Amino acid sequence: MVYIWRTYSRFSNDFSQFYLFNPIGIYSIYYHSKFEQIKKTNSMKRIQIINGPNLNLLGKREPTVYGNQTFEAYLQKLKSLFPDVQLDYFQSNIEGELINKLHEVGFSYDGIVLNAGAYTHTSIAIADAIRSITVPVLEVHISNVFKREVYRHHSYLSDACKGCIVGFGMDSYRLGIDAILHFD
Numbered sequence: 001m002v003y004i005w006r007t008y009s010r011f012s013n014d015f016s017q018f019y020l021f022n023p024i025g026i027y028s029i030y031y032h033s034k035f036e037q038i039k040k041t042n043s044m045k046r047i048q049i050i051n052g053p054n055l056n057l058l059g060k061r062e063p064t065v066y067g068n069q070t071f072e073a074y075l076q077k078l079k080s081l082f083p084d085v086q087l088d089y090f091q092s093n094i095e096g097e098l099i100n101k102l103h104e105v106g107f108s109y110d111g112i113v114l115n116a117g118a119y120t121h122t123s124i125a126i127a128d129a130i131r132s133i134t135v136p137v138l139e140v141h142i143s144n145v146f147k148r149e150v151y152r153h154h155s156y157l158s159d160a161c162k163g164c165i166v167g168f169g170m171d172s173y174r175l176g177i178d179a180i181l182h183f184d
């Protein structure tokens with residue numbers, strides 16, 4: 001018993017309370033559910049969503065182009081649509097921070113959904129970062145950039161990415177996650 005406790009107590013901070021105050025039956029049920037939880041966490045796919053400049057203002061920013069929803073509200077919806085995926089979110093207005101995040105997750109996650117905002121049309125550095133990592137990157141845009149100003153028609157990132165999803169509103173992110181999960 002002590003041996004089992006030593007082996008598995010590292011999985012849970014509150015484990016010792018269960019060990020002390022519960023009979024063995026409850027202990028086994030508790031252990032089993034903890035183990036299942038750990039197994040699930042370990043086998044979960046991990047996808048990083050990265051939003052670039054001005055996307056922190058979604059919901060307020062040009063609602064006729066980008067809609068009324070904040071990204072934080074949409075993220076809750078995404079999490080409920082993909083309960084078996086670990087979805088991590090990062091936003092920055094600073095080019096170097098976006099690059100640092102790509103480096104940080106770019107060798108260990110299962111995919112990255114990247115909306116680099118206006119850096120899409122200007123940043124060779126972000127394109128180089130995408131080429132430097134091994135995790136597939138999906139470029140997404142909320143608006144259909146091809147229906148907009150000519151300077152938005154060119155992306156430095158597209159040919160470094162696995163694919164691009166453009167113009168489906170916030171749903172572009174959901175489609176990006178689906179693409180990562182279902183296409184090799």
Ligand code: DQA
Pocket residue numbers: 053054055115116117118119120140141142143144145152
């Ligand atoms: C955008 C399109 C970009 O041209 C623009 O600079 C953005 C948002 C989009 O999601 O539609 O910031 O990436």
